[in-house]
Amino acid sequence: MKIINSLDEIRHSYLNAVVAIGNFDGVHMGHQAILRCVKQKAESINGTSVAMTFDPHPVKILGGNGSPPLITVLEQKIELIEENGMDVLICVPFDQSFAAVTAHAFLNDILIGRIGMKAIVIGKDYTFGKNRKGNVAFLQQQARQLAFEVLIPDWVPVFSGSGQRVSSTRIREIIEAGNVEEAKPLLGRYYQIRGQVVSGRNRGGRLLGIPTANIQLQDELCPKTGVYAVTVQTPEGQFNGVANIGYSPTFDDHLFTVEVHLIDFNADLYGRKIRVNFIKRIRGEKKFNHFDELKMQIHKDIKGAREILS
Numbered sequence: 391m392k393i394i395n396s397l398d399e400i401r402h403s404y405l406n407a408v409v410a411i412g413n414f415d416g417v418h419m420g421h422q423a424i425l426r427c428v429k430q431k432a433e434s435i436n437g438t439s440v441a442m443t444f445d446p447h448p449v450k451i452l453g454g455n456g457s458p459p460l461i462t463v464l465e466q467k468i469e470l471i472e473e474n475g476m477d478v479l480i481c482v483p484f485d486q487s488f489a490a491v492t493a494h495a496f497l498n499d500i501l502i503g504r505i506g507m508k509a510i511v512i513g514k515d516y517t518f519g520k521n522r523k524g525n526v527a528f529l530q531q532q533a534r535q536l537a538f539e540v541l542i543p544d545w546v547p548v549f550s551g552s553g554q555r556v557s558s559t560r561i562r563e564i565i566e567a568g569n570v571e572e573a574k575p576l577l578g579r580y581y582q583i584r585g586q587v588v589s590g591r592n593r594g595g596r597l598l599g600i601p602t603a604n605i606q607l608q609d610e611l612c613p614k615t616g617v618y619a620v621t622v623q624t625p626e627g628q629f630n631g632v633a634n635i636g637y638s639p640t641f642d643d644h645l646f647t648v649e650v651h652l653i654d655f656n657a658d659l660y661g662r663k664i665r666v667n668f669i670k671r672i673r674g675e676k677k678f679n680h681f682d683e684l685k686m687q688i689h690k691d692i693k694g695a696r697e698i699l700s
């Protein structure tokens with residue numbers, strides 16, 4: 391997949407470009423349906439599949455009612471868009487001046503003029519351009535004159551027959567409630583966080599005999615505090631693990647940490663980047679009267695995680 395980081399990099403329009411535009415936060419099943427439609431259409435006209443996204447997320451620039459925590463950091467979003475078979479990803483730097491471009495200018499100058507768009511695939515409720523004046527009705531009204539097609543895939547339901555559709559908002563709520571299992575069918579994969587392993591308090595290994603890798607999160611969204619069965623992707627390979635998210639109330643520093651104990655693994659991961667996939671929530675965090683009780687409980691958690699992951 392070719393990645394374009396500025397519209398000025400596009401020197402020639404693409405051959406029969408089929409374009410999807412969106413924030414694609416989470417690259418969830420709804421987004422995947424859109425990308426699948428782009429890919430199929432592009433194949434059918436011997437064209438180029440193009441996804442266009444924005445960074446930073448427009449809500450971070452435009453403000454409004456605060457900005458929700460992103461489900462996927464840009465790095466993961468790019469990987470997922472690539473996995474969905476796009477030929478080109480245009481990642482538009484979003485700033486105030488880009489926000490001031492009218493829907494008309496965006497369609498005429500950028501989509502048609504620069505990219506050479508022959509078809510656009512968008513969700514029913516998607517809006518774009520200054521004051522969000524661009525929408526499905528606007529595109530349909532311009533389509534004949536500018537010689538492009540508008541394709542609108544159906545919403546993807548949360549489960550078949552339900553009126554509710556897969557949305558980034560819904561996925562955020564599910565993750566924040568700790569229901570990581572429920573997020574899987576909506577994302578089409580397990581929820582993942584990534585980050586660098588940093589030094590912790592040196593307590594897990596020394597005091598409890600259960601070393602943990604403390605993660606400095608790249609992600610904004612984080613599952614609810616508690617203990618989870620996870621799989622961990624490291625530069626040394628993939629391992630099963632148990633993650634603890636929270637404040638370790640048994641001790642009194644009450645520092646928020648995201649840490650993971652890797653099962654049957656004994657090597658140093660300091661400074662390395664790891665990815666943690668959340669399979670199932672095991673329990674909430676508890677305050678123990680003595681760290682021996684905590685230690686026993688964590689051994690039970692490890693046993694539980696082994697079963698879940700086997």
Ligand code: RBF
Pocket residue numbers: 590591592593594595598600602617632633634637638639640641649650651674675676677678684688691692
């Ligand atoms: N700390 C607590 O105070 N209460 C807990 O219930 C708790 N559960 C944990 C479960 C697992 C699987 C792991 C790896 C850690 C847990 N911790 C808990 C955090 C523990 O106190 C911490 O790893 C060590 O103190 C090292 O910082």
Ligand code: MG
Pocket residue numbers: 590591592593594601602603604649
């Ligand atoms: Mg640790």
